Amino acid sequence: MTFSQLYRKAKRDLEAAGVDDPQFDAMCLIDYLFGVDRADLSVMGDSIPDSDKENRFLRYVEKRASGFPLQYIIGTWSFMDIPLCIGEGVLIPRDDTEVVVRETLKRIEAVQNPRIIDLCSGSGTISIAVAKARPDAEIISLELSETAFVYLEKNIEFNGCGNIRAINGDLFKAFNDFDDHSFDAVISNPPYIKSDVIETLSSEVRHEPRLALDGGEDGMLFYNSIAENWLCKIKHGGVIGVEIDEDLTSEIITRFEKSSVKNIEVIKDIAGLNRAIMGTLP
Numbered sequence: 001m002t003f004s005q006l007y008r009k010a011k012r013d014l015e016a017a018g019v020d021d022p023q024f025d026a027m028c029l030i031d032y033l034f035g036v037d038r039a040d041l042s043v044m045g046d047s048i049p050d051s052d053k054e055n056r057f058l059r060y061v062e063k064r065a066s067g068f069p070l071q072y073i074i075g076t077w078s079f080m081d082i083p084l085c086i087g088e089g090v091l092i093p094r095d096d097t098e099v100v101v102r103e104t105l106k107r108i109e110a111v112q113n114p115r116i117i118d119l120c121s122g123s124g125t126i127s128i129a130v131a132k133a134r135p136d137a138e139i140i141s142l143e144l145s146e147t148a149f150v151y152l153e154k155n156i157e158f159n160g161c162g163n164i165r166a167i168n169g170d171l172f173k174a175f176n177d178f179d180d181h182s183f184d185a186v187i188s189n190p191p192y193i194k195s196d197v198i199e200t201l202s203s204e205v206r207h208e209p210r211l212a213l214d215g216g217e218d219g220m221l222f223y224n225s226i227a228e229n230w231l232c233k234i235k236h237g238g239v240i241g242v243e244i245d246e247d248l249t250s251e252i253i254t255r256f257e258k259s260s261v262k263n264i265e266v267i268k269d270i271a272g273l274n275r276a277i278m279g280t281l282p
């Protein structure tokens with residue numbers, strides 16, 4: 001088949017499989033495997049690719065059509081223009097996470113050399129975005145999964161973030177290792193999906209690690225621990241910023257208020273959904 005025929009076949013197969021944006025995914029796979037982008041395709045559409053690569057391409061299209069995430073096939077994804085290596089075993093970075101990053105950066109603008117901890121760091125999405133925006137900051141990235149931790153370390157190195165220290169540890173225990181009032185900000189995008197909802201998610205999301213999604217029976221497991229064990233690590237006047245699911249808004253606000261968080265604000269994403277809760281410590 002020619003490049004054009006391969007592209008059209010991929011688009012047709014992905015569309016038939018119910019992939020959201022078959023054109024985009026087909027083009028990404030062509031680009032990934034053959035280094036041929038949309039502009040190249042119009043010039044060399046009639047050329048015939050190497051047959052080994054053609055077979056690999058068709059296998060990837062089949063895999064994608066079965067619900068396997070495009071990002072895991074390609075192995076890299078960008079968040080706030082930052083390239084991140086990702087693969088099975090680590091959460092795919094979401095644009096929504098930009099909300100908690102931007103809001104935290106805004107609130108620590110006036111703090112020099114801020115000390116920040118990112119709980120549940122995954123591939124390093126939040127830590128690396130903050131580290132790049134604030135080279136003067138000292139950032140600690142805490143991640144439990146050994147698989148995700150490998151990606152975290154790789155992404156920190158690849159992006160040249162010498163101001164991040166990655167720790168392979170557990171949010172439910174690691175608070176003992178840090179002094180009270182020692183951080184200017186605690187930031188987190190923790191697992192927050194209710195356990196019994198996970199089986200109802202799309203097959204694509206179910207390819208992502210359960211450890212990255214499961215927020216316990218009521219989705220509050222991690223927020224409760226953050227309130228109980230991590231808020232006391234924040235300096236007076238320091239910032240707490242968490243990504244949320246809209247359904248948990250009032251529970252998280254109530255929990256944070258109980259722990260004396262002040263200036264609580266709910267921030268929406270571009271879809272108009274509540275996406276982050278921000279606050280300060282008295």
Ligand SMILES: C[S@@+](CC[C@H](N)C(=O)[O-])C[C@H]1O[C@@H](n2cnc3c(N)ncnc32)[C@H](O)[C@@H]1O
Nearest residue numbers: 120121122125143144145170171189190191212
């Ligand atoms: C929703 S993902 C967020 C990843 C990343 N911050 C992002 O926004 O792309 C949650 C992360 O928490 C990690 N995690 C789960 N349980 C944890 C625990 N007890 N302690 C630390 N990290 C944990 C998961 O492995 C996963 O990487």
